[in-house]
Amino acid sequence: MSQVPTLAALLSQLVVDAADRAGHAGVLDTVEPATPTNNPKFGDYQSNHAFRLGKALRTNPRKVAETVKSELTDHPLVDRIDVAGPGFINFHLNPTAVAAHVALQTASSTAGIPQAGANHTVVIDYSSPNVAKRMHIGHMRSTIIGNAFHRLYEACGWTVVADNHIGDWGTQFGKLIVSWHKDLDKERFAADPIAELERLYVAFGTWAEEDPSLADAARAETAKLQAGDEDNTRLWKTFIEISLREFESVYQRLGVEFDVTLGESFYNDALPGVVDSLLDAGIAIEDDSAVIIDFPEDHPVRAVRNRKLVIRKSDGAFLYGTTDLATLEYRLKEWSPREIVYVTDGRQQLHFTQVFEAWKTWRTSRGLSTDDVALRHSWFGTLKLPQGSMSTRKGNVIRLVDLLDEAVSRSRAVIDAKSSDLPDHERAAIAEAVGIGSVRYADLSQNPQSDVIFDWDRMLSLDGNTAVFLLYSAARCFSILRKVGVDASTLDLSVAAPEHPRERELVLALARFPEVVAIARQSHRPNLLCDHLFETAQRLNRFYAACRVIQKDGIADPSRLALVALTGRVFRSGLSVLGIPVLERM
């Protein structure tokens, strides 16, 4: 299971080795990976190593580049090396060798993706909806982006613990229990339990506006539940069970799976101990009969300066931050992760910074290290409706199922128009894959941190840079292989020898796939992978338009056929990392 290196890693290693031979060993402690050039006249890949070396050595980077170049050894992948401009080292690659390299990459079980996470565990906390309500499009981003991280980390060799930290505790249960006793419609509950729960929850808000005593009743029910009251506990469990079943149906369609679902309630018993420990350590203090963590005005992290985090309310109840601290401790103890990733809305930035900083202080105070785990709040931009923010209580929500259904139905209309020859059941399957894939891709293809104004047509577009284009491009590859009648798994893919410019462009994109996955994982930006697959698809289609694979006599060009098979494999890997199942035809 030897690892196939990326072109970026391989070429930068050549430069580093040459620099060492030129007497520059140990000058720099980090290696800047080679990157593709933005213009073919500068070759295929470039190294900017000489700039950094030149800076460190206080020498002209151009001279450094020349020296390094003179020490560079021959490599089968490299046809020619130029030094250009102020000190760029440009690599002109050998297309046939690159194709052979791609053949090695795609043949490996890891698709050639660097296994940076081997022997490491990451906990990813994502989706995390609240119980007793159906998921709406506000839950979409955490679910889809979080799942993309899940897949990216796995592709990079990490052991992933995907944890759905559901909101299964809190004051909403008191409200729901009051409504349940007041107005439960048994028939509706039997027919559609989650819809009835949601109705009861919304109804409570309406009633409470006219009858303030209901709020007290709700608080009393919440307190009873927290005290372990049998009836309320039974109801609470029912609510959770119904909700999880509802969530599961959406997750299945979206291709989302969790390893554990440990909601807030799981940590209830640990909360008093957390607060006591923080009080004992002098990190938390009592203030107005609540317990808070105060961050001083000279705290090294500017964002938390003069901010306070309440960890126990004056009525003795615990909060979100308390649970988060308990959850953090549990995850460390249980899985010893190298990283913990929290995928939430950007509005929680301050909250998580407070939790992380409080935890560091707390842990240090116990003589423990905080260096063995990286905490990453991977926030995403807010999704808003054109009319403003959503609220189940106000009733202005778009349910996730409705979005998915609409996506599938729009895809179905297109398929019926374009592929009427396919059997009905296959068209239905294609519509599902295209519809769901489009929703996933629409979210993943932009920078996660950008805000989004929800727009049906934009979200469900089937033109341009969308999942459809990628699926279509992959299907074109499979179609050629099918037509030739070869078994792609037994085909000799080492015979690809790109000659035409469109072939060369394509094979370079294929070679780059593994390094893009690594970058997307590291930087938490699935859109970089989307961009690259889109670019690959464009190149495939340009190649397709310019180069025939199956000649007029019906015989396939072996080199081009291998190139098509390699492209199909890269699409398969890439789309699977995005959670979009490929289609053999469409």
Add this chain to the structure above:
RNA sequence: GCCCCCGUAGCUCAGUUGGAUAGAGCGACCGCCUCCUAAGCGGUAGGCCACAGGUUCGAUUCCUGUCGGGGGCGCCA
């Protein structure tokens, strides 16, 4: 008031964490199917990267300030 994000083509957004001549989709206009899927391909038009300084071989990217937009700041999550 303090803190965090954002400002790139008519619209929606990318931009590999500082690299060479800033890209894509949509929309507009002009072309391409007797040929492996036209859900495709080729071409044209469209830019003071909000503005002003600074850092250096090099800035859309980093720093400072200004203007404009969004968000957060003690008992919700």
